[in-house]
Every structure is written in C-alpha cells, then in structure tokens.
Amino acid sequence: MLQAKLLRAIEAREILPIGASSPIQVDIRIISASNQNLAQFIAEGKFREDLFYRLNVIPITLPPLRERQEDIELLVHYFLHLHTRRLGSVYPGIAPDVVEILREVIDSTLLPPNLLNNGTTEQSDVTEVSEAHLSLDDAGGTALEEMEKQMIREALSRHNSKKLVADELGIGIATLYRKIKKYELFKHITSVNPA
Incomplete structure (x- = not known):
C-alpha cells in the first residue's frame, strides 16, 4: 500500500x-x-519493480566500510569531533595506534587455536595468538580510556553537580560514580554536589 x-x-x-x-x-x-x-525482494514479490525503476534513476553503489578502510579514520575524526563539540569540549584527537586497531581485520592470528589446523595447533601458536590479543586490547583500551578519563575530568571541572556532569556525558549517575572510582578522579569532585 x-x-x-x-x-x-x-x-x-x-x-x-x-x-x-x-x-x-x-x-x-x-x-x-x-x-x-x-x-x-522484487523476485520474491516484496518490492514493486516499477517503483524500483522509478527510484533507481542515478544509482550510486557504496561499498561496505570493510572494503574501504581508508574511510575509517575520516569517519572516526568526524564523529568524535561532532560529539565533543556537542559536549562543549575540544576534540583531543586520536592516537595512530588506535586508528590501526579500528582498521584491524580478523585473520587467522586472532582466531582461537581450536579452530586452526583442526584443533592440532601447537602450544607456541597458542601463545602467539594470546599475545596478539593482549597487545591489541592493551593498545586500544589505554588510549580510549585516557580519552574517556579526560572528558570526565573536564566535565567535572565545568559543573558543580554530578547530575549535570552525567547528563553532559550522556551516562547515568551510577555509571559516573563507577568511572570516577575507576579513574581515581576524587580530587576533581571536592566541590561537586552529589545531586
């Protein structure tokens, strides 16, 4: 209809x-x-063929993001800049190693050992896979956590109410308390009201 x-x-x-x-x-x-x-959908009768040809006048085929990885960095910068500006912050940038992690393709080195070689992977391969996971997690987690910590610290310095801080960051007040504890930001909230 x-x-x-x-x-x-x-x-x-x-x-x-x-x-x-x-x-x-x-x-x-x-x-x-x-x-x-x-x-x-047209073959299955779920979409009208005449409507398709009316809409398909100048078709533009956009490959999925996994096929145009060079766009990942541009999109990351765009969206982080957009959201930090909405929060009233200055976009601090993103570390090159984090960009590389975002471009990471899942290959055989990231698969669990039981999927490789029909479960006959040697112990040295298992260690190599585990180390790859650890280094990947450490590099990405540290940079992103540092950015999150900085954003929370700046929001705490701007407001004297934890409710306002949580609203600005787009998180719940319980989450804010957990983040303050995680990043040990108590010294930044001495003048912040609990509500």
Whole structure:
C-alpha cells in the first residue's frame, strides 16, 4: 500500500495530505538508500519493480566500510569531533595506534587455536595468538580510556553537580560514580554536589 502511494507521488507529482479532500501538486526530488538486496525482494514479490525503476534513476553503489578502510579514520575524526563539540569540549584527537586497531581485520592470528589446523595447533601458536590479543586490547583500551578519563575530568571541572556532569556525558549517575572510582578522579569532585 505504501509503495503504491509513493509510486503515485513520483509519477503524478501530487500527494494527498492527511485530512485533505483533494491532492496537491508537489515538486520533489527523492534520495533513497537501502542496505537490502532489492533485486531479490522484487523476485520474491516484496518490492514493486516499477517503483524500483522509478527510484533507481542515478544509482550510486557504496561499498561496505570493510572494503574501504581508508574511510575509517575520516569517519572516526568526524564523529568524535561532532560529539565533543556537542559536549562543549575540544576534540583531543586520536592516537595512530588506535586508528590501526579500528582498521584491524580478523585473520587467522586472532582466531582461537581450536579452530586452526583442526584443533592440532601447537602450544607456541597458542601463545602467539594470546599475545596478539593482549597487545591489541592493551593498545586500544589505554588510549580510549585516557580519552574517556579526560572528558570526565573536564566535565567535572565545568559543573558543580554530578547530575549535570552525567547528563553532559550522556551516562547515568551510577555509571559516573563507577568511572570516577575507576579513574581515581576524587580530587576533581571536592566541590561537586552529589545531586
């Protein structure tokens, strides 16, 4: 039903507003996107073929992010800058080793030993896999935790209410207390009200 209405709006360039008795003319341009296999949906009768061809005038195929890893760093910088600005902070940047971790592809060195060589992996291989996991976790965790700690410290210095700090950071007050304890930020909250 909805597909039929959309098709009519595209073809006739008119819509019928809710509660109106007659349609009105519209001048519209439609940008549509989908991560679904619409050709398969058409074959299964779940999507109208005529609507698909009306929408598919200038198709742009965007490969998944895993196939364009060079975009990961740009997106990370964009979203971190956007959210730190919303929080009233200055974006501190991101360490190169963290970017490398975000680009990490799961290969055989990251798989558990029982999946490699039908479970006949030698002990040296097991140690190598474990060390790879440890170094990956340590490098990423430390940099991200340091950024989180800095954001909490700055928010605590701006507000005299823990409720306001939690609201600014977008977390619950119980989570804020846990983070303060984890990062040992007690000296930054001497003047902060509990509420």
